[in-house]
Amino acid sequence: MAERRKINPALKSALELGPILAFFIAYIRLREQSFTIAGTQYDGFVLATAGFIPLILLTTGILWALTRHVSKMQIATAVLVVVFGGLTVWLNDERFFKMKPTVIYVLFAGILGAGLLRGRSYLQYVMEEMVPLAREGWMILTRRLAIFFAGLAVLNEVIWRTMSTDMWVNFKTFGLTIAIFGFFMAQGALFRTYGAEQETDD
Structure with missing residues (x-):
């Protein structure tokens, strides 16, 4: 490798x-x-x-x-x-490209959800080197992110089906990026709590 x-x-x-x-x-x-x-x-x-x-x-x-x-x-x-x-x-037909974020976020939510059903955090495999957390912290973060991705999929469907193309392009370019950034910023307490636990265990 x-x-x-x-x-x-x-x-x-x-x-x-x-x-x-x-x-x-x-x-x-x-x-x-x-x-x-x-x-x-x-x-x-x-x-x-x-x-x-x-x-x-x-x-x-x-x-x-x-x-x-x-x-x-x-x-x-x-x-x-x-x-x-x-x-x-x-x-x-522009509708296919507008559906793409929905498919992406449903896919991500489904993968994370499948891992949770098996008692695993697939998110940990991807981000463990960047964000050291205790196992419980990874499970909580994965559950929250799966729900968040599912919410983004629903939101994308609502916007492209009910609003103008201009609104959808602005949402795709800025709204999704800001939403994802805001989600991880909002997890500060979780990172502090379970990151500190892992450091103590180590």
Whole structure:
């Protein structure tokens, strides 16, 4: 197995968040326009999606080349971007790309929930090196995150089905990122309590 390498955190964040911001900028610039390609008319959203697909693959590839590691969540996200983004472009139907976050969060919630039913925290396998917690802390955090992901899936469905495309793009670009950041910030007490317990046990 290749040794995992560390890179500048700012570069890592740019590679992870860059495609999302690029999609947002492309959509803002193209949303009022339509283009005819090979006899088919495409709106700005579909073209922004078409550009997002190779970009997410490129940045994921660069991240792997620099660190020799890509998380399973990142791989799953890239695969679903290709599948649902490809369907959006192929069928010229923006609904498929709007459904992608729902599928991603249902998948994550399902995986975490399956682990909990087996008495395990799959989240611990992914994040243990970054966040040292006692086993009970991992179980609590995993349960909360599974519920959180399920809530995001429901929220995405409500927004894309009942609100404008502009609202959904803003939600996808900023709302989801802020929500995930806020979730982990809100777990400070859990990290302090169960992190301290693990340090004492060690």
